Amino acid sequence: MAGDALKVNGLQKSFGKNHVLRGIDLTLSPGSVTVLMGANGAGKSTLVKVICGHHRGDGGTMTLAGTAFEPEDAADAIRKGVVTVHQSIDDGVIPDLDVANNLMLDRLVERGHGLFVRERHLRAEAAKVAAAMGIDVNLRARVSDLAVADRQMIAIARAMARAPQVLILDEPTSSLSATEADRLFALIDRLRAQGVAILYISHRMSDIRRIADCIVVMRDGAVSGVFETKPLDYEAAVTAMLGHRMTEVDVAVQNGSTPVLELHDLQLFDGAAPISLTAHDGDVVALVGLLGSGKSRLAEILFGIAPSHGGEIRINGQHYAPRSVEDAVAQGVFMSPKDRATNAVIPAFDIADNMTLPFLRGLSIGSFLKPRQQRNTAQGMVDQLGIVCQSVGDGINTLSGGNQQKVMIARWLLEPARVLLLDEPFQGVDIGARRDIGRHIRATAQGRATLVFLAEIDEALEIADRIVVMNEGAIVGEHANRNVDLAALVSDISGARPTAAGPAP
Amino acid sequence: MNDKILNFSIRYGFLILLFGLIVYFSIAAPGFFGPLSAAFVLQSVAITGILALGVTCTLVVGGFDLSIGAVATSALMLSAYSMVILEHPAIVAVTLCLGMGALVGFINGLLIVKFRVPDLLATLGMMFLLIGLQRIPTQGNSIATGMTLTDGTVAEGTFSAAFLWLGRHRFDVVIDRLLPMPVVIFVAIAVLIWLFLGFTRHGRLMYAIGSNARAASLVGTPVNRYKVVAYMISGVTASIGGILLAARLGRGDIASGNNLLLDSVAAALIGFAVLGAARPNAFGTAMGALFVGILLQGMTMMNAPYYTQDFVKGAVLVGALVFTFYLSSRRTGTRH
Numbered sequence: 149m150a151g152d153a154l155k156v157n158g159l160q161k162s163f164g165k166n167h168v169l170r171g172i173d174l175t176l177s178p179g180s181v182t183v184l185m186g187a188n189g190a191g192k193s194t195l196v197k198v199i200c201g202h203h204r205g206d207g208g209t210m211t212l213a214g215t216a217f218e219p220e221d222a223a224d225a226i227r228k229g230v231v232t233v234h235q236s237i238d239d240g241v242i243p244d245l246d247v248a249n250n251l252m253l254d255r256l257v258e259r260g261h262g263l264f265v266r267e268r269h270l271r272a273e274a275a276k277v278a279a280a281m282g283i284d285v286n287l288r289a290r291v292s293d294l295a296v297a298d299r300q301m302i303a304i305a306r307a308m309a310r311a312p313q314v315l316i317l318d319e320p321t322s323s324l325s326a327t328e329a330d331r332l333f334a335l336i337d338r339l340r341a342q343g344v345a346i347l348y349i350s351h352r353m354s355d356i357r358r359i360a361d362c363i364v365v366m367r368d369g370a371v372s373g374v375f376e377t378k379p380l381d382y383e384a385a386v387t388a389m390l391g392h393r394m395t396e397v398d399v400a401v402q403n404g405s406t407p408v409l410e411l412h413d414l415q416l417f418d419g420a421a422p423i424s425l426t427a428h429d430g431d432v433v434a435l436v437g438l439l440g441s442g443k444s445r446l447a448e449i450l451f452g453i454a455p456s457h458g459g460e461i462r463i464n465g466q467h468y469a470p471r472s473v474e475d476a477v478a479q480g481v482f483m484s485p486k487d488r489a490t491n492a493v494i495p496a497f498d499i500a501d502n503m504t505l506p507f508l509r510g511l512s513i514g515s516f517l518k519p520r521q522q523r524n525t526a527q528g529m530v531d532q533l534g535i536v537c538q539s540v541g542d543g544i545n546t547l548s549g550g551n552q553q554k555v556m557i558a559r560w561l562l563e564p565a566r567v568l569l570l571d572e573p574f575q576g577v578d579i580g581a582r583r584d585i586g587r588h589i590r591a592t593a594q595g596r597a598t599l600v601f602l603a604e605i606d607e608a609l610e611i612a613d614r615i616v617v618m619n620e621g622a623i624v625g626e627h628a629n630r631n632v633d634l635a636a637l638v639s640d641i642s643g644a645r646p647t648a649a650g651p652a653p
Numbered sequence: 654m655n656d657k658i659l660n661f662s663i664r665y666g667f668l669i670l671l672f673g674l675i676v677y678f679s680i681a682a683p684g685f686f687g688p689l690s691a692a693f694v695l696q697s698v699a700i701t702g703i704l705a706l707g708v709t710c711t712l713v714v715g716g717f718d719l720s721i722g723a724v725a726t727s728a729l730m731l732s733a734y735s736m737v738i739l740e741h742p743a744i745v746a747v748t749l750c751l752g753m754g755a756l757v758g759f760i761n762g763l764l765i766v767k768f769r770v771p772d773l774l775a776t777l778g779m780m781f782l783l784i785g786l787q788r789i790p791t792q793g794n795s796i797a798t799g800m801t802l803t804d805g806t807v808a809e810g811t812f813s814a815a816f817l818w819l820g821r822h823r824f825d826v827v828i829d830r831l832l833p834m835p836v837v838i839f840v841a842i843a844v845l846i847w848l849f850l851g852f853t854r855h856g857r858l859m860y861a862i863g864s865n866a867r868a869a870s871l872v873g874t875p876v877n878r879y880k881v882v883a884y885m886i887s888g889v890t891a892s893i894g895g896i897l898l899a900a901r902l903g904r905g906d907i908a909s910g911n912n913l914l915l916d917s918v919a920a921a922l923i924g925f926a927v928l929g930a931a932r933p934n935a936f937g938t939a940m941g942a943l944f945v946g947i948l949l950q951g952m953t954m955m956n957a958p959y960y961t962q963d964f965v966k967g968a969v970l971v972g973a974l975v976f977t978f979y980l981s982s983r984r985t986g987t988r989h
Contacts, residue, residue, distance in 0.1 A: 451871075453871075472873075473870060473871060473872075473873045474873040474874075474875055476873070477872070477873035478873070483871070485871050490865075490867060490868075491867055491868055491871050492868045492871065493865065493868060494860075494861045494864045494865050494868055494869070495864055495865060496860060496863070496864035496932060497860070497861065497864065501857065501861075505857075505858075505861055505869070505872050505874075506872035506873055508854035508857060508858065509854060511854075512853070512854045515853040515854060515855055516848075516852055516853050516854075517852060517853060517854050517857060559872070
């Protein structure tokens with residue numbers, strides 16, 4: 149097509165031995181919104197970074213409006229008309245300056261600008277930009293005092309002030325409420341009408357339904373599906389994103405009988421549908437859902453990090469409302485959080501210290517640690533989980549991702565839990581370590597209820613007795629892990645069924 | 654092989670350097686090697702060493718305490734005010750000072766964990782506040798027995814003998830009246846903090862907080878409580894330093910203690926390099942203080958002019974920091 153804004157052909161990118169992009173083809177047309185979907189690690193961010201000039205591609209070509217496009221760096225990409233608004237909003241605005249200054253910032257850095265700021269002129273120009281974008285905020289307000297949505301609008305307005313041909317929005321709604329998101333969509337509609345080619349990266353199905361003109365799905369560094377004929381087939385897109393290679397792991401499904409964890413009409417956030425769920429002794433329940441489905445929120449509520457908005461939690465029949473993480477741990481609710489580098493690993497510590505961190509009290513006399521017992525305890529877990537290391541005195545960062553994750557999981561298996569929460573336990577973990585962890589979790593499941601929070605169906609099928617699907621803060625489906633109807637599971641995840649249906653019997 | 658040398662030098666380089674320094678001065682400066690000279694070196698580093706041990710605790714939780722120098726001089730003035738003007742006995746003066754140190758540490762901690770003021774700024778503010786506050790009761794004058802107060806009366810109180818004993822008593826070791834009391838207190842505090850940080854679970858959790866506070870909180874560590882405690886330890890040790898300084902001087906001199914902050918922070922940072930720890934630790938801090946003390950004593954005995962002292966301290970600090978961070982990063986670099 150002659151009218152293509154940006155055309156990517158056979159783009160390749162590797163980091164060391166890791167092939168992140170394996171020949172991506174992508175075409176963006178003026179005046180249309182292309183949604184890019186893909187699970188974590190599919191290569192979306194890398195693709196965006198190549199297009200916006202952060203990384204150089206290793207192979208393939210890119211053309212912008214027919215001419216070769218090879219950005220030297222981020223600034224060069226912007227000059228040529230490709231502008232990106234990154235996921236973290238505060239990268240796009242200067243919080244301590246007011247709105248007018250933020251909108252005009254790019255003028256201030258231009259070489260021809262001159263030394264002094266012409267305040268009145270600047271404000272007049274800013275007012276024009278704001279009006280053109282439909283932004284209605286006080287131009288003198290400090291950006292840090294604004295709501296997230298307004299900040300997002302200003303980041304986009306800044307991007308638009310450079311009159312780009314291509315605008316890339318990386319998960320722009322991830323921190324917006326529904327009404328705030330609506331304002332953003334109105335803005336996107338306006339830009340589309342102006343003929344901007346928009347690449348929109350998101351996991352949220354409701355966003356995608358609202359604005360997508362076509363959908364490109366990535367999986368494992370390649371394009372796994374392109375959907376451009378209306379009506380768009382959203383379920384097929386989710387299938388292309390998650391994949392469902394049948395798993396070789398056979399799960400002997402258990403059905404516990406004694407209820408351990410009971411949720412009664414729990415509301416995850418204000419206005420969310422109440423959810424009810426029972427997990428029995430020995431159960432391993434997988435909660436699956438896309439990003440923003442509320443599963444992380446549920447984990448946070450159970451672990452005492454976030455408050456619930458109504459409803460009740462019971463453990464072994466007794467009311468449970470943790471005041472803090474400390475309180476949750478004391479009551480036998482343990483959680484291995486997602487993003488281990490940020491949330492779990494103590495980089496300065498060795499394996500033994502990392503592993504035993506939550507339960508040092510039991511490994512000390514008075515306040516004094518018993519180093520030998522600490523090492524023996526850690527060594528026991530290293531043997532059980534098959535953690536590959538020279539000794540438990542090795543620094544945690546000498547381990548591979550999979551072995552690090554094993555240490556982080558082992559941490560919470562040292563003492564018996566009543567409820568064990570595992571949030572994305574297979575993140576950045578190779579398949580071998582994933583199998584080891586899954587096997588061990590299932591083998592030790594008796595005596596507690598285990599909840600595993602996952603985005604990938606494959607992983608859920610490998611570990612769980614039951615798969616509970618969440619969407620927009622509600623439970624929308626439940627499947628026993630026996631001859632699972634994958635089509636139904638996928639349609640639950642993509643939110644195709646009305647949420648009012650509630651859990652399947 | 655190269656790796657082995659690198660690892661060995663990271664681990665023992667600093668201690669070997671310290672030993673070499675002692676040998677060199679013993680040969681080059683007659684009278685350097687001997688109990689009297691050793692006692693003098695220890696005496697000179699005792700007070701900064703005590704302050705440095707406190708600041709080590711705040712460094713461990715990933716913080717920093719700039720107010721220690723001001724806490725020490727406040728304790729100096731408070732003890733003098735308490736004994737000379739209010740005519741309290743020694744025990745009351747000491748209790749007041751320790752309480753003041755703990756309170757200042759508590760407020761520092763509160764500013765940092767509750768009001769979210771960055772540690773450097775909170776303790777900088779506190780430093781300013783204390784430097785000002787300690788001058789208000791005496792209109793900016795030093796305190797000594799016989800001074801005239803604003804209402805025309807004369808201050809009758811004196812530094813009690815028991816209080817002065819803390820700063821001036823010398824124990825008989827090898828030769829009579831050799832080992833000063835402040836050195837004994839310094840060593841005792843060093844051992845206590847060494848045990849606390851290195852061998853108790855509280856110490857271990859504090860290091861965890863310093864390395865990844867979020868991860869520490871997600872295993873149920875009361876992160877804020879530990880941070881406040883770290884600043885309280887720092888405040889109390891700083892006030893002990895101030896008490897010892899007052900007991901040595903025997904008067905509330907507003908001009909003393911100017912160098913305390915920089916010297917003790919330097920000792921704690923030099924301590925990173927000891928045994929290749931690359932993190933704050935009590936043994937390293939004590940060695941760092943000793944290193945500076947020995948270097949200055951040796952240079953003085955070799956007739957180096959006094960005004961070169963700060964330059965030498967700065968050079969040692971920069972050298973130790975390069976040693977710590979550059980060499981350690983190369984070591985971890987080769988591992989991957």
